[in-house]
Amino acid sequence: MxxxxxxxxxxxxxxxxxxxxxxxxxxxxxxxxxxxxxxxxxxxxxxxxxxxxxxxxxxxxxxxxxxxxxxxxxxxxxxxxxxxxxxxxxxxxxxxxxxxxxxxxxxxxxxxxxxxxxxHPWRNRNAEHKPAQLATAARCGLNVPPTLITNDPERARAFARTYRPVLYKSLRQTEYTDAYGRALTVWIEDVTPAHIDDRVRHTSHLFQHRVTKVADIRLTVVGEQMFAVRIDGSPGVDWRRHYERLEYTSVSVPDEVAKGVHAYLDTYGLIFGAFDFGLGPDGSWYWYECNPNGQWAWFPDHVTSPITAALADQLQHGGIV
Known part of the structure; x- marks a missing residue:
């Protein structure tokens, strides 16, 4: 065209x-x-x-x-x-x-x-639900850490004892502000059985085994193209809190991960997806989530430029690239 x-x-x-x-x-x-x-x-x-x-x-x-x-x-x-x-x-x-x-x-x-x-916005919406993401990732052969979604404090404490160390994660990124209108973020945090009280009953909570990792990986997929970046330098469990300390290295994607990721995107009919993984000491990739509309523009130019070009190709040529 x-x-x-x-x-x-x-x-x-x-x-x-x-x-x-x-x-x-x-x-x-x-x-x-x-x-x-x-x-x-x-x-x-x-x-x-x-x-x-x-x-x-x-x-x-x-x-x-x-x-x-x-x-x-x-x-x-x-x-x-x-x-x-x-x-x-x-x-x-x-x-x-x-x-x-x-x-x-x-x-x-x-x-x-x-x-x-x-x-497509309806496909984005369908792919945003974390329980469906977890089940789909497992069906597609991706390595999903043990995870519990519950409002039962006793069950949550038992999970924390069994799988320690355990993380708490929000189920979605809901916009939230304080009394002054400032945006707030719910960070990923370590939790112990002692942290879990009856307030868990108020809503759904997600707890997940914290895998042993040496780095994080953000895998951005545009059509058939994959852009994987190893993220080093985070002193905490949530690297989003430490952008100023992070180092980025482009890496290749193992064949079994690539196969699982393409199957995942095909399940939801997605062209684009931003996947988060933890990299184990033995080279294993542990799947955390896929944001069907994830950010990538904070990366340095050598990472963002090919992603930008891939998306522009999709939009310019109507998916025929």
Whole structure:
């Protein structure tokens, strides 16, 4: 498809450095790009979608772009902000309006004819649930550490005694702020039986055996291409807390891991996935999770450049690369 043809639609919030990298590369290639945040609908975005026997037609109008719905070649679905409603609406009316926006506007964005999605938002959603991830990874032959999801404090303490050392991990990255509006993060932490009390009953908790590891690995997959990076230098169990101390080395992917990862992505119909592994002293890769929309732009240029190019290829050529 010629670069002067149809548009690549990038669905994300304003402050998304990962999407920025891909947009810059597409602009360099002369590929038409439109950026859209569904959280701006309906205040600064207008949708006109017409459906008949020939399919879907119409326009999507932002403050700077007009996009023909039947001329979108690819959709890069990143991290849009949540839908909102007019502040003057009553609470129940606002909830109704938000759900209507999700169904109408979001549903249209997920139904663009012939568009190549990286990834389709419904596939992202299906792949975000940690219990399903764990079960799928095991079926695909990946090495999953013993894991317990429970709200039973006695069962959690027994697990911690059996598999010590044990980590606590959140089941998803839910946006959370303090009283001052500052974003908070739930870090991965070591836990002992003494740390576990009756508050566990309040919701689901994930506990996992902490494997013996010499490094962490982030494996970013774009289509058939794999970009694996060994991460060294973290003094704690959660390397995300120590970016300033980390060292990155590109590494090859063992054949059995590559096979399991491709099977995993095929199960969910994903084009892109960011996998986290622990590297054992004997070279074993221990699977932790797959984020179907994971970040990668914090890596140094020699790591980000090939990932950027691979994603731009997918979006420019509609998956035919």
């Amino acid at each position: 010629p670069a002067g043809g149809s548009t690549v639609l990038v669905v994300t919030r304003l402050d998304d450095a990962t999407a920025d990298e891909v947009i810059i590369e597409l602009n360099r290639r002369g590929v038409p790009v439109a950026r859209l945040d569904p959280g701006d609908f309906p205040s600064s975005v207008t949708l006109n979608a017409a459906f008949d026997g020939s399919g879907i037609a119409g326009t999507l109008v932002t403050e700077t772009r007009t996009v023909d719905l039947d001329r979108v070649r690819s959709v890069y679905w990143r991290r849009p902000t949540p839908y909102t409603a007019d502040l003057a609406m009553r609470e129940q009316t606002a909830r109704w309006a938000i759900e209507e926006a999700r169904a109408g506007f979001g549903g249209t964005l997920a139904a663009l004819p012939g568009a190549h999605y990286v990834n």
